[in-house]
Amino acid sequence: SYDLTQPPSVSVSPGQTASITCSGDKLGNKYATWYQQKPGQSPILVLYQDTKRPSGIPERFSGSNSGNTATLTISGTQAMDEADYYCQTWDGSAVVFGGGTKLTVL
Amino acid sequence: QVQLQESGPGLVKTSETLSLSCAVSGDSISSHHWSWIRQSPGKGLEWIGFVRYTGNTNYNPSFNSRVTMSLGTSKKQFSLNLRSVTAADTAIYYCARPISETSRGSFDVWGQGIMVTVSS
Numbered sequence: 001s002y003d004l005t006q007p008p009s010v011s012v013s014p015g016q017t018a019s020i021t022c023s024g025d026k027l028g029n030k031y032a033t034w035y036q037q038k039p040g041q042s043p044i045l046v047l048y049q050d051t052k053r054p055s056g057i058p059e060r061f062s063g064s065n066s067g068n069t070a071t072l073t074i075s076g077t078q079a080m081d082e083a084d085y086y087c088q089t090w091d092g093s094a095v096v097f098g099g100g101t102k103l104t105v106l
Numbered sequence: 107q108v109q110l111q112e113s114g115p116g117l118v119k120t121s122e123t124l125s126l127s128c129a130v131s132g133d134s135i136s137s138h139h140w141s142w143i144r145q146s147p148g149k150g151l152e153w154i155g156f157v158r159y160t161g162n163t164n165y166n167p168s169f170n171s172r173v174t175m176s177l178g179t180s181k182k183q184f185s186l187n188l189r190s191v192t193a194a195d196t197a198i199y200y201c202a203r204p205i206s207e208t209s210r211g212s213f214d215v216w217g218q219g220i221m222v223t224v225s226s
Binding site: 001031033035037042043044045048049054086088089090093094095096097098099100 | 141143150151152153156164166167200205209210211212213214216217218219
């Protein structure tokens with residue numbers, strides 16, 4: 001089965017740039033998707049097809065995907081961005097989620 | 107505006123079958139690959155599988171032998187059956203819709219989730 005690996009936690013100061021990575025074998029040959037989930041809420045789609053933002057997602061959310069690593073970048077991180085972030089891909093036969101990264105803004 | 111709403115029992119006995127439905131409003135079920143995803147307490151997201159309007163299904167191999175998904179007779183809902191449940195199946199269960207009709211992932215619409223506890 002295909003695996004996606006994320007760091008369990010990332011910390012960032014308000015106003016700084018946060019980067020969350022997602023690693024998988026030749027992930028750059030697939031599309032990466034990112035979700036934000038706050039406690040007690042359903043996940044929200046923040047990026048799809050590596051770099052595309054759905055309507056309503058702030059421009060400070062951006063992404064890249066190359067080689068074995070996809071990266072979610074949050075520029076000018078705000079306190080409201082504190083949440084769990086999950087990467088996801090389609091491996092050709094199944095939807096796969098990464099284990100999630102807790103982003104702390106402090 | 108597309109909305110999804112999960113329904114079903116919040117408590118299921120060990121070894122029995124977990125049965126959930128997802129009601130779709132604001133969209134035709136004759137599109138997209140409609141998925142079920144779960145999240146165990148304090149854990150990450152786990153894809154269970156999807157069902158398409160044709161009735162075609164695709165399941166996570168981890169659940170393959172225990173899961174069945176189907177479309178509802180009303181054409182406005184789809185369902186999940188998970189057999190022989192154990193405490194490890196205790197989770198919040200979400201139904202979700204991908205952002206495009208051709209996408210299998212990239213879920214832009216999620217239900218609010220339903221907490222299901224498995225206990226003897």
